[in-house]
Amino acid sequence: MPHPDVLHCDVLVIGSGASGLAAAVTAAHHRLKVIVAEKESQLGGTSAWSGGWLWIPRNPLAIAEGNVEDGDAPERYLRAQVHAEELDERQRTFLERGPEMIGFFQRHTAVRFYSGSRMPDMRDGDGAARGGRSLCAQPFDGRLLGEWIDRLRPPLDIVSLAGMGIAGGADMANFFNASRSPRAALYVAGRLLRHFRDLLWHRRGMHLVNGNALVARLLRSALDLGVGLLTEAPVTRLLEQDGKVVGARIERFGGPVEIHASRGVVLACGGFPHDRQRIARLMPHAPNGSEHRSAAPVGNSGDGLRLGEQVGARVADDLVHAGAWAPVSLVPRHDGSLGHFPHLIDRAKPGFITVRKDGRRFGNEADCYHDFMNALFAATPPGEPHEAWLICDHRAQRRYGIGWAKPFPFPTAWYERRGYLYKGRTLAELASRCAIDPAQLQATVERFNRHAAQGEDPDFRRGASAYNKAQGEALHGPNPSLRPLEHAPFYAVKLLPGSLGTFAGLRTDASARVLDEHDAPIPGLFAVGNDMASVMGGHYPSGGITLGPGMTFGYLAGLALAGSVIEQAPVDQQVRFRKTAEQHLVDT
Structure with a gap:
């Protein structure tokens, strides 16, 4: 040796x-x-x-915005979420030293954050906040590296647009609204022009x-x-x-x-x-x-x-x-391998539902990915695979996309040919192609639509929490997360158990x-x-x-x-x- x-x-x-x-x-x-x-x-x-994104209660950016939390709200929220009467030493240390960490990197390094002042905690309840506890990195010019x-x-690659990352918040909202708003369309055009210029000059987005x-x-x-x-x-x-x-x-x-x-x-x-x-x-x-x-x-x-x-x-x-559970769909790559697309955003948008093969909903589609997967685990009978179908109508697909299948102006036929996206002129036809119980799917959608038209979901209270609302569509009412599925054709993607990490x-x-x-x-x-x-x-x-x-x-x-x-x-x-x-x- x-x-x-x-x-x-x-x-x-x-x-x-x-x-x-x-x-x-x-x-x-x-x-x-x-x-x-x-x-x-x-x-x-x-x-x-x-x-x-980083979750850091009482961080310096929130305080600078005047978002000063009184009392022990972060501690109460964390105790409720981890089901503990008292926080352990590591949890206390995290809450105490997290703001100090943010201050250090802001003062002494190239790291700069944006405040997520409108990003709510994932669940309502004791100590929950409607914003101010989250941060994300500010955009960075890659040429500086x-x-x-x-x-x-x-x-x-399977999440980005030709290798271009799209940030949450206003950036993503402009992309979703590009076909509706001239201002958003102009913004998207500028982003795309800059990205393709970078691809030409640098072979990747900057x-x-x-x-x-x-x-x-x-x-x-x-x-x-x-x-x-x-x-x-x-x-x-x-x-x-x-x-x-x-x-x-x-x-x-x-x-x-x-x-x-x-x-x-x-x-x-x-x-x-x-x-x-x-x-x-x-x-x-x-x-x-x-x-x-x-x-x-x-x-x-x-x-x-x-x-x-x-x-x-x-x-x-x-x-x-x-693990940090998240539903994923399998994306066929050109080399024969399969990519894993994490469904973090689309489930909560108006015009979407999820069902198991029995045609029944099993949980709140707008809940966080971790809770959504726990609902699927609980609803799956022993011995059956943990699978579900994410379904939307044509209007929703064209506006938001569904998983890897991008929204307008990208055609859906290409994703269908790759075996990723399923399409049906009717719900019965879609059910047949996905091996879903057709009669039950029709009944499920009819019930869902009847209540969604009123902005209600009596089965799973979708859109009731602050997080559900934030994940939906701010311009849609009366419930940002609910709209009937009524514009044919209909589309479906199979969801499987995955994670963002362990x-x-x-x-x-x-x-x-x-x-x-x-x-x-x-x-x-x-x-x-x-x-x-x-x-x-x-x-x-x-x-x-x-x-x-x-x-x-x-x-x-x-x-x-x-x-x-x-x-x-x-x-x-x-x-x-x-x-x-x-x-x-x-x-x-």
């Missing part, structure tokens, strides 16, 4: 999603030498494909939004701080010395390389959404592992969990849910230190993101509860590794210089 080359650093971060980069940037800001090792050829992990733009994972913008901003910050970034560098094992994790061995360009990290190692490999063996053990709906189809990148295959277990760590197997990670303490079987910290080893066991215990309280805790504990891991807080005037000067350069690029 060849003798490995050796690299030296203070901190090694394994994985390059937002949580890992948060740890890397924080440690580097405090004058530590940091290396990030990513096994894929592109940086960003699942974060680069995500919506980029220089040659590193080619190493940034682009937006998920107006980065959502999680792509968040990762790009973290990546820019890491580069400014001298963080070493290695791609195509899979880790084969951790290195130990005198009971402490002191580095890792990687494979790079066909040969072994040892990275010695004097302060410690941070696991940030994205959980196990494509580890079929662990899925089979921890997800009851997927006893063979193959019944679960995650929307996360296929490279997220449980490396961090296996590395941790090799040195005595434990994976939490007692969470209420092992919750069952390594057990850690409130500093993100990995714990052994005796709940003692393993010296030198930290875990963040989906390699860390869910801070929420496997519950899904609100949008952004992956990246919010992920970046918070990434920040805390960086502080713990640094051991102290050091002001960095030279770094802040670099940030001010970079902001001037960024504005120049935006102006041009």
